[in-house]
Amino acid sequence: MAVQERPAEFAILGLLEAEDSGSHGYDLARHFAAGEPLGEILRLEPGMLYHHLKRLERSVSVTSTTSRSGSRPPRQTYRITEHGRNRLRTWLQSPVQHTREIRLDFLVKLYFAERLEPQLAVRLIETQLGTLRELRDSLAARESAGVADPFLASVLELRIAQTDAAIRWLEQLQQTPSTHESRNHKAGMP
Amino acid sequence: MAVQERPAEFAILGLLEAEDSGSHGYDLARHFAAGEPLGEILRLEPGMLYHHLKRLERSVSVTSTTSRSGSRPPRQTYRITEHGRNRLRTWLQSPVQHTREIRLDFLVKLYFAERLEPQLAVRLIETQLGTLRELRDSLAARESAGVADPFLASVLELRIAQTDAAIRWLEQLQQTPSTHESRNHKAGMP
DNA sequence: AGAGCCATGTAAGAGGTTACATGATTAG
DNA sequence: CTAATCATGTAACCTCTTACATGGCTCT
Numbered sequence: 001m002a003v004q005e006r007p008a009e010f011a012i013l014g015l016l017e018a019e020d021s022g023s024h025g026y027d028l029a030r031h032f033a034a035g036e037p038l039g040e041i042l043r044l045e046p047g048m049l050y051h052h053l054k055r056l057e058r059s060v061s062v063t064s065t066t067s068r069s070g071s072r073p074p075r076q077t078y079r080i081t082e083h084g085r086n087r088l089r090t091w092l093q094s095p096v097q098h099t100r101e102i103r104l105d106f107l108v109k110l111y112f113a114e115r116l117e118p119q120l121a122v123r124l125i126e127t128q129l130g131t132l133r134e135l136r137d138s139l140a141a142r143e144s145a146g147v148a149d150p151f152l153a154s155v156l157e158l159r160i161a162q163t164d165a166a167i168r169w170l171e172q173l174q175q176t177p178s179t180h181e182s183r184n185h186k187a188g189m190p
Numbered sequence: 191m192a193v194q195e196r197p198a199e200f201a202i203l204g205l206l207e208a209e210d211s212g213s214h215g216y217d218l219a220r221h222f223a224a225g226e227p228l229g230e231i232l233r234l235e236p237g238m239l240y241h242h243l244k245r246l247e248r249s250v251s252v253t254s255t256t257s258r259s260g261s262r263p264p265r266q267t268y269r270i271t272e273h274g275r276n277r278l279r280t281w282l283q284s285p286v287q288h289t290r291e292i293r294l295d296f297l298v299k300l301y302f303a304e305r306l307e308p309q310l311a312v313r314l315i316e317t318q319l320g321t322l323r324e325l326r327d328s329l330a331a332r333e334s335a336g337v338a339d340p341f342l343a344s345v346l347e348l349r350i351a352q353t354d355a356a357i358r359w360l361e362q363l364q365q366t367p368s369t370h371e372s373r374n375h376k377a378g379m380p
Numbered sequence: 381a382g383a384g385c386c387a388t389g390t391a392a393g394a395g396g397t398t399a400c401a402t403g404a405t406t407a408g
Numbered sequence: 409c410t411a412a413t414c415a416t417g418t419a420a421c422c423t424c425t426t427a428c429a430t431g432g433c434t435c436t
Binding site: 027029046050076 | 385386387388389390391
């Protein structure tokens, strides 16, 4: 697995971006539970969630403040930083490079792009379509150039079929734009 | 990742099944290098290869004999055992349960089924088609039952599209049967 | 009083990546 | 003589999964 993917960390950043007042671990955890839309594509157990929060703090993408309300156990309230916001925005604008990443990485990007700034989602779908079309064309070129091994030919056909399916799905997304109300839409992320 | 997947170990078993006289690590490694058909779907670095061989030996799926030929460095020659043969055959007959496993696990199964016993590949394609069609139907049922969240509806549509693409690819495989000569075809695995 | 929720973690271990260690032999 | 190939591993380091530890609060 390539270094620097970590859709989970960007998902956490995305949740914090939508919460001006910050959020704490247990609160964030609910979004990753079964039944929640985000939980349907990305499951995150408490252990890993708290681990990611520590990592994000180390990379200065979030800051935390300890607060005890009454006699409850103390909470770590996390807020996204300027640096975190920049990383998030860059990530949300970058299409995934491989068809297999559509299922997880791209869906997470789409989820937050739609919720944070619908225009971002429109552009993301466009650039992702461009990337996948290039990929499809390069696969098709390899196929028509002739593949010696019949097994490898099948593999190529599978990849083309999966990529085409993703392309058609994206085209359909483009035509039936999200009716999602941008409840958390802010004037614009920096 | 679920326990007990390890397509890499079954790939090693598959290679050993085709070599009556056994094989050693460095020899096996060549099959997993770039350029080789197997290497196109499953890359295995030396470190992991030797690690898997040790594991397979511990689980009595293979046995090893040390042999030094001349003054060369001593080789560990590995041979598949009866138990290993049974595990391999069971694995080759089991369809994968998720669409995302088509790209790796299923392709490895197909690769070895075709090479070891073409009839096995025919049956594997059939049962895999059955599994994927059931999956597609259950996804379609959930879709027509109505999904509240529009984002989740998109996710469902993507999964259906990817599953359909895999189904059509398998149907095409079925119609244009492998012309692969069963060079290593034996009377039949036990 | 007990169940379950709030809240944050640690521990153990499976599994993988990358790089390097070692040392002999063969090809140019 | 130098580089590549043969041959087998170890070491360090990530990531993720699963399970559990801790302790207070709230609801019935």
